[in-house]
Amino acid sequence: MRTKRTSLVHLLYFSRLNLAADAPTRARQIGDITRQAQKKNEFAVITSFLIIEGNFAVQVLEGERQSVHEAFQRIAGDQRHRDVQIVEWREIAKREFFTSFTTASRTPATEAHFNKAALLPMLQRGTPKGSSIHALAMALQAESVSKQGIDHLFV
Numbered sequence: 001m002r003t004k005r006t007s008l009v010h011l012l013y014f015s016r017l018n019l020a021a022d023a024p025t026r027a028r029q030i031g032d033i034t035r036q037a038q039k040k041n042e043f044a045v046i047t048s049f050l051i052i053e054g055n056f057a058v059q060v061l062e063g064e065r066q067s068v069h070e071a072f073q074r075i076a077g078d079q080r081h082r083d084v085q086i087v088e089w090r091e092i093a094k095r096e097f098f099t100s101f102t103t104a105s106r107t108p109a110t111e112a113h114f115n116k117a118a119l120l121p122m123l124q125r126g127t128p129k130g131s132s133i134h135a136l137a138m139a140l141q142a143e144s145v146s147k148q149g150i151d152h153l154f155v
């Protein structure tokens, strides 16, 4: 029997952000993270989705096992957040996220999805469910794709 040489995994984690309270500095800091993450993830063939809810970051990383492991080591050591905790880490059959790095937070357009997922109380208790994170990230991705008017690419 042939052994599998590579395996696709996803990793879900959450953390507490150490970002500035004022909106312009915070936006710049998120811009910096986005630029670094996009570049590294493209190189490592990682797809990901970052949700920012209040002062929490929640991210899904997908890719080859070793690449995801290495990315997570970098991310976990980053001083821009703390209390980084893995929620779920497992093999997956296929990728579900389209870009190397997309981030979403509460806006009038995404509010309903955030309210439905009700992640904040789970994050505050320190026990977010993998299935809730995954469902919210998928809903936010669908929302951002339809906003760009490219639904027809994914039917």
Ligand SMILES: Cc1cc2nc3c(=O)[nH]c(=O)nc-3n(C[C@H](O)[C@H](O)[C@H](O)COP(=O)(O)O)c2cc1C
Binding pocket: 033, 036, 037, 038, 040, 041, 048, 050, 057, 059, 061, 071, 074, 075, 076, 077, 078, 080, 081, 101
């Ligand atoms: C909330 C958050 C999410 C991040 N997501 C990623 C990511 O998906 N991929 C990545 O390579 N770096 C990500 N980073 C940045 C890494 O922590 C790190 O700064 C970057 O990979 C550069 O690593 P280096 O300093 O070892 O070159 C993230 C940082 C934060 C705070």
